[in-house]
Amino acid sequence: MTKIPQDLRYTRDHEWIRIDGASGVMGITDYAQHAMGDIVYVELPEVGRQVKAGEDFIVVESVKGANDVFSPVSGKVAEVNEDLDGAPELLNEDPYANWLVKLEPSDPKEMDSLLDPAAYAKLVEELEAENE
């Protein structure tokens, strides 16, 4: 069963984000880590980089291939999860506890266009039905 925590917002590209006041933290979803298979390398952005919503700024490599990760919102990269350096398997073990980057969102309104847990669950359900 694909885990979809209720306190997060989601993108159609399988990223999650949690906004807490002026800062946000984001990562990839359980569906994403499962679809990718064993993750072997994570390329994180530089702290301070400005990204636009939908811009690819992280690469997650698995045994199957390299996958771009897109920023759910616009803003500045405030911190990257250095625990992932040398331990990419953490993303397979728990993709919600093991975040990728912390962001300082520049436009809080962008959050409104993201999927709520119910809408994301529906998307995952459709994708799983398609693959069967």
Place this chain on the structure above:
Amino acid sequence: MSRPMETLFEASRAGRVGYALPPLDVPGVDCGEALQGACRENAPRLPEMAEVDVIRHFTGLSRMNYSVDEGFYPLGSCTMKYNPKINEAAARMPGFSRIHPLQPEETVQGALELMYILSDMLAEITGMDAVTLQPAAGAHGEQTGLMMIKAWHESRGDTKRTKIIVPDSAHGTNPASASVTGFDAVEVASDEEGMVDLEALRALMDDTVAGLMLTNPNTLGIFEKHILELTETVHRGGGLVYYDGANANAIMGKARPGDMGFDVLHLNLHKTFSTPHGGGGPGSGAVGVKAELEPFLPAPVIVKKGYRFGLERLKDRPRSIGRVRSFFGNFGVLVRAYTYIRTLGAAGIVEASEMAVLNANYLAKKLSSLYPLAHKGWCMHEFVLNGGPLKHETGVSSLDVAKALIDAGYHPPTVYFPLIVPEALMVEPTETESRETLDRFAEAMEAIAAKARKEGPEAFHDLPVTTPVSRPDETTAARNPILRWQFDENS
């Protein structure tokens, strides 16, 4: 099952040699003194072995190999067609094999003529105006082509075009080449039929787009129906269109990228034109351009002056992007490609494409009842099967199917590519296989599906059993790659 071989380092014994030298009969020289400190302090740690053991080592390795000379090799996207041996005979002729690229032009007229005519033939086959043979392989060709696109825009004072559009079904090399050349790769989605979404492309097209890279037929083995609209859309927006020739084997002699509106392309001579590949090369990624881009071709360019062939160097071609490869590219590969085209002739080239497409559709039809096609309708030279339903029903994944095929004596198809099809099995039979070979392969695929239904995934976990290493631990190998022999520093 045989066990993995000892490496040369494990087999090494101190002092063992494969030669005997006579005693020194001239005064000795101190190496460190003579080379003024440039001499290394410790001897290199080379394996020490007898000749017979070296020969057995490498002969043993060669017998573990699997090649197209041994059996069917339907590795999708790689065009593993049989390479006729006449190509090898031509490449070994002393006039081609025993010359040096620095010889005076007048002493290598034959080699220059061969490259001149090969460029001409490739231009004719693709509908382009000029061809360079310098790039060493496909991705190198992509980079060369993109450098020319960049130079073309810059020559017109148009410097704000920083993006290259790439479909989501593209080969991974396309966005990588764009990035290496200094562009941002922007993805455009496929529609339900697996073709580029024309509306999505129109929405992306603006004055920051330098060009579009496209493989046609695409990675799903489908011919882009709207190809003229696609190239027109990019041209109207001021961009150029790049043709990735990875799948040219489906169309050579039938349709020409030049006529479809492409401005630049590369061909993988090592795929479409039957020169050996796999194992890292050497390849050849010839690049063709329309007349507008000809001034930007890498120098030197081979030209014909009356009855003589000569070179136009960088000083004669001020707009050239410069040299992209030492000398003339992988010349031995060029001789093989030339020989292939000459052997087939114009009619044979067309027939080769027809047979490649016929073989793919024949095999697709035979396999589609067990493994549904990822996309409906006719395919071109290759097709993608969806292993999802079999996995859902039996728990046996496409990876398991691939491993079982190894034990059945086949090289497996490409698996898990393209990424847009989960559990993808990408099959490219090529034109050189007989109906009997295709039937036997289909039977092997049927037997594997039957085994999956009867015995379940457990029966597959230990496959293959016929190889020295059954299933390499790909995850650990990728997470902690050990790329060279680890010497025991205490010994």
